């Protein structure tokens with residue numbers, strides 16, 4: 557048993573309503589998790605050390621398995637209460653399946669909904685297409701408005717996944733996201749899409765511009781957050797490189813466990829190589845005695861993340877982490893002397909508490 561698991565991701569299904577260009581998930585097989593495996597994995601995280609837990613449910617498109625999703629969430633809530641854990645539940649969706657029943661359920665169950673949306677029509681439709689190649693921008697944008705009207709902007713997170721092709725318009729896309737009424741943004745970077753040196757330079761300036769924009773809006777008492785801020789305050793995620801057992805375990809739809817993000821790898825080809833155990837049998841011996849940030853973590857990361865073709869996205873992701881972490885640390889360090897930073901920091905603490913304390 558890994559000493560402390562803070563976050564786990566559960567890929568409920570490989571079925572999806574979209575066919576995004578950067579996604580490697582085998583949507584045709586439409587494989588779907590056995591609910592027993594999903595519940596076992598919930599036991600697994602909740603029986604590890606630490607009070608604050610985060611469970612992210614995604615896919616494929618998780619709302620294509622709404623009945624399983626309901627069973628899973630009910631179990632997470634019950635078990636968290638029994639084991640005295642504060643568990644933040646997040647469902648990541650492509651935003652194409654939204655109806656009153658789903659919205660009502662999200663609201664009643666205090667779920668955080670993360671929708672993938674890239675701001676402008678051009679950026680979004682470049683990747684996020686239906687199987688008939690039609691872009692999903694218009695539909696997702698309309699659905700975001702509906703979601704905001706129902707669950708509000710404290711429970712909606714926008715997953716803004718930056719593609720190198722649009723690295724020169726990061727601030728523009730970000731502003732379009734904010735103009736819709738979204739307050740919490742999770743910036744991600746696609747992998748395997750040929751990031752070049754220019755794109756990395758654009759990424760650095762783009763995220764720095766976003767940080768400046770966030771401060772400018774904070775001066776007008778409009779508070780916008782990088783979603784990871786909420787984690788920095790309640791987890792050990794500020795220390796890098798971190799132990800993948802602490803925050804990067806994923807349960808794939810066939811019951812296999814690994815550290816790789818499901819959408820970015822050729823899963824069928826590499827499932828044995830990347831496996832760290834299964835929901836049925838538990839974590840392999842090699843990882844079962846892992847302790848957060850032990851001496852072994854660096855070697856473990858080096859020896860595990862060896863799949864080819866993902867380095868470009870990993871580098872982009874590291875850049876993103878570094879800039880956002882530095883921004884956060886700077887805010888914290890000046891918050892005792894600077895009124896604006898202090899107000900912003902207080903709002904971040906409030907949001908972070910809202911994420912976990914239920």
Ligand code: SF4
Pocket residue numbers: 572573574575576578579580581615616617649650684819
């Ligand atoms: S990235 Fe997500 S929404 Fe797009 S095809 Fe893959 S699973 Fe579906």
